[in-house]
Amino acid sequence: MVEGFLSDRLLIYCLSPLVLSCVVLAGTRIFTTLRYHREVAEALHGSSPRYTPPHVPYTIPLLGSTLSFLDGNPGLFWKRLFSWYPRETGACTVMLGGRQLHMLFNPLALEALFKHRELTREGVIMDNVILKGLGIEPAMAKKFFGHGDTTPMPRTGRNPQEIHTWMEQEFLLKSERVNELTANFARLLRDHLAQELDTSPQEGRQVDLKAWARSRIFRASTDTIFGSSLLQEYPELEEDFFEFDRQFLSLFFGLPGFLSRKAYSARDKVFAGIIRWQNKMEEVTQQGSKIVPVDSIDWEPIFGSRANRVRQFYYHDRGIDVRTRAALDSGFLFGLSSNAIPATGWMLMHILDPSDKERTLYHRVRAELEQVRRPRGELFDSSRLVGLPLLNSIFYEILRLYVDALVTREIRDPLLLPTDNGRQLYFPPGGVIIAPSWVSQHNPGSYAGPRADQFYADRFIKPDPNTGKPRFSMSDTAGKLFPFGGGKTMCPGRVFARYEVLFSTAYILLNFDFDVLGYVDEKGNPTTRFPHFRDSYPGSVVVVADGDIRVTMKKRED
Template identity: 30%
Template structure:
């Protein structure tokens, strides 16, 4: 793989980002993915070299003369598209997640509890999402050999320690400077290997059934994982390499959806009026067709049509997502008088565009006295129109009412171009379903904030100090809430 000179630029404005999309190819598969796989997932060097041989891109038309059987990135991307973007596949994933999350919530041994809301989701939403993706086996792993405490027997605890060290590991921090992070990564990888070994053995021992292509099974979980594993085997990736790649997929599905669910619930819990409006919208919208006593069944079409909940989702995504839009230029591009040379690598952080006051300031057509301009969900009284750095639940409702179109580059929480995140549809459905299920089942009484250790109080909520370019911004603290089962549960 030939790497040209690396140039890092901060690209401001939709037109500039659009120019990059038009004149570039994705860097993520050719450079960023391999770096992440090596530094953070433990991909063996031999597998890294083998994967690096494919420089044809992930699109249907190869960027060089490589044949189809040599195009591992394109083949993997096709598997993602089949299993993560087709409506029937996304609907299956969402229904499976809702059923598993309902089981997790039904298993709670208490009627009322004061707890960290993010910590709650890190266990129960994580478990449901992981079962949906890879089946239940892996949740039994992750034990710390030197700490036999019950909390250390759960894969979720090990996973979130690994997640906390993700960026430090990607930066190449040596073991002696990041012992806890490296140890968590090693335990997470070992748990993934144990799961992959047992899943493979169980699948091979299973007799053939009439249903040769089930959507989900106990061994590999969703069909996506089974097909992805088969393609990696065909391409010659080792067992250890496949485990590293699967660990990355488990990380991707949880490290973004769980924090985003938390951010939305934080906004609702700290604003009882907004929480009640969203609850009412869920009830009237018929999200749970069999009633609130059967939360495991979700009407996805109704869920994605709830205007206020979807506006809150989009607003939280605007404020709390930060991705590096990474590209390699196919030809010279001139932007603002500067010539960006062919084969240069570019990183455009999305969060800067998401905070652009010129784009996100409310339009002049909205008067402070109108329903869209009251700022009722900001606790600052009527007439206050929030700026780009403030949360405004109705921001996207106002944009829709004013028929304002947001350009590519101004809002790109999932990236853009041919390699836009293929899991964006399921991610949204999972997040919205999780929020709807939590606020319908529980009353959430805001108590305060605490640092992630659960013992150190905080005077404020999560900030943007950890706004590293990795997807959804990591939470630097939790919200303590009094969770009480609502009547009927």
């Protein structure tokens, strides 16, 4: 009898944590579900002129929706969410990693959000990208950004904050400088491909097109910004960089090294290679008095562009250590290559899609490109190139379909944003708003033509009201299409990135002929489907393809 009593007590003792856990989980689910229904009713049918974004229900305290949000299938979280959550609310609040984050997807509210120039994302960028992703020490980050430092720098007479603005506005956004970068990129890509064109066998060469293009464009764009010295010192950079790119977002979670070995190893490998190059840069910058003003040369092989030259001298003058320099240059390289190159790959694959047996789109694009073609060896007019309606429509359709960006804003004061029903969304101070581009850009109600989850080359082409001719148009896309971000935090390299993608696509299509053989998967094995998204975390920006198309390329004869 005593033994039975003890065994019952032991059983209860063993089961009590499990029972308690079940009670907590069930209680959390019931509470968050009841809260959700109350808040949705207020959002859709309430009489108050303002409402807060309804909270998405969850079961596990603090963890909330984290696991489903981090599912590697791009867009899957949103597809599941909107199978039952009403889009009409315009926003929702999601528990991610112990923090309530406001997801905003109402176009009118988004348009208003991007106009609030006082809102920033500095804390998010500093914590996730600078400290966790790039592993920069806080003291070095403070020295680089120079917040609050009003001391003029000797070379320019500007303080650190002014220099950051100057570097962005003068060397990445100014039309004259963008044209300069574009001309140098075009020249370098042409030169890199010249030998390939001259040695192309008569019967052609069989390649996987996206992978082939990636290597050539990466070399040309890296040489354009950083100079040819970087790849000469570190020829393995391409493979190492794209492996780091694949692992980069996992570093944002701040997991210890033994739980993210691949990510830390990839980062260390890239940094080690760039440090070798950085040491050579430092040898040159120490000759300061013998070097012409930092922004006086448009391009040369050691420093590359004006933009990089100014950065390298700024590192030197601020006393930035070599490891931090390598990290910051890796971040610059991310902005340069991790989006424009995959976007070019998607463009080429859609234009040469094997399922288009008549190659209709390919012939339409080639015919349009003939308008800017010049005699062999001469570069075409970039100003005319970026005005071609079909090419631009395809470019923005690629961004609409394949960009997965999370545009963030930190709320420091109470914020009200308008919605379509005349009411306002209220966001309390201390929170973070995230505008997920995937939700807005895949919204079935936002775009005419074929379904929003399908590629449609003519989606951004409309007839000119005066001539009836087709023209490229971005009308009615405010708050619906923001692949480069929005407001004052839009990507500073967006203008050059667009030129880079359009020029690369045009130059390849005009200088080679193609026999399209079919689809291949990520391992190069033949398959029957068009490449899909490779697994990636939300916020990867341009999602990489999980396959390619195999073609036979040969030099164009006419």
